[in-house]
Amino acid sequence: MGVKLRDVVSPRRIRLEDLRGRTVAVDAANTLYQFLSSIRQRDGTPLMDSRGRVTSHLSGILYRTAAVMEREIRVIYVFDGRSHHLKGETVSRRADIRKKSEVEWKRALEEGDIDRARKYAVRSARMSSEILESSKRLLELLGIPYVQAPGEGEAQASYMVKMGDAWAVASQDYDCLLFGAPRVVRNLTISGKLEDPEIIELESTLRELSISHTQLVDMALLVGTDFNEGVKGIGARRGLKLIREKGDIFNVIRDLEADIGGDPRVLRGIFLEPEVSEDYEIRWRKPDVEGVIEFLCTEHGFSEDRVRAALKKFEGASSTQKSLEDWF
């Protein structure tokens, strides 16, 4: 997924506690996939209610939100709108991988190979309108704001950080840097004792690489993004070297007679002038405890004890806040 910038960026390790008091714009698609992939039984079967509806994402949203609220970290979920038409190929390729993984998952299950089953189940995680709608419903009941992007959620979240409405974007992808997000936080996880969160800052990244934001985008276009193939054999390091030497993507394409799989001006525009909404409202409210219980426990079979315990963490966070009005 996304652009492979890992080889050239240097993230800084932080502790979850460093985010106390900060607001984080969560890339909803990225986070929901994480939940849908990971929150499964050992054989890969997702958590489901008695009617067979997947509930893994609801579990993830509830417990992670409870844990960040307890640490006085504010989150805003940002959902994707329409995906750019140039992303079509990426979207269908991912759909294909998921379909094939599902076949392999079922096959491994029949053969009784639990480890293999789980491996493919993770890759088969699929989004659906039901999953998106139930996620939004739960966020509303929890009093957590969400923003519906007109286009790419990553672009919207990045814009919100630029505007100061959030301190960082939370995503496992580095792509938000291309959309100009000043900060991206990876591994915004709670039980992540193995992996602490890490932060990547756009400004310091550009300074370290001695390139401009536009040049970073140009480099990504050489390597390949969700919207273009890129040039075969060019990774982040070579891409960086070429952009530094030639100055911009147009010179690289001309001098190397390279095909990046798209119109560089259009592709630049996706990242540099993305379609975003400037008109959104962000407000945290107290959770509707009985509403959450009705939705999660009555409708979806969650344990009431567990849900109430999670919701306690919300209340603790708000009552210990000095300026309650800042929160609710």
Add this chain to the structure above:
DNA sequence: ATTATCAG
């Protein structure tokens, strides 16, 4: 992914 439970 997160929480609950259990062993040491």
Add this chain to the structure above:
DNA sequence: CTGATAATG
């Protein structure tokens, strides 16, 4: 208290 393992829906 720490770490491994099971359960969660």
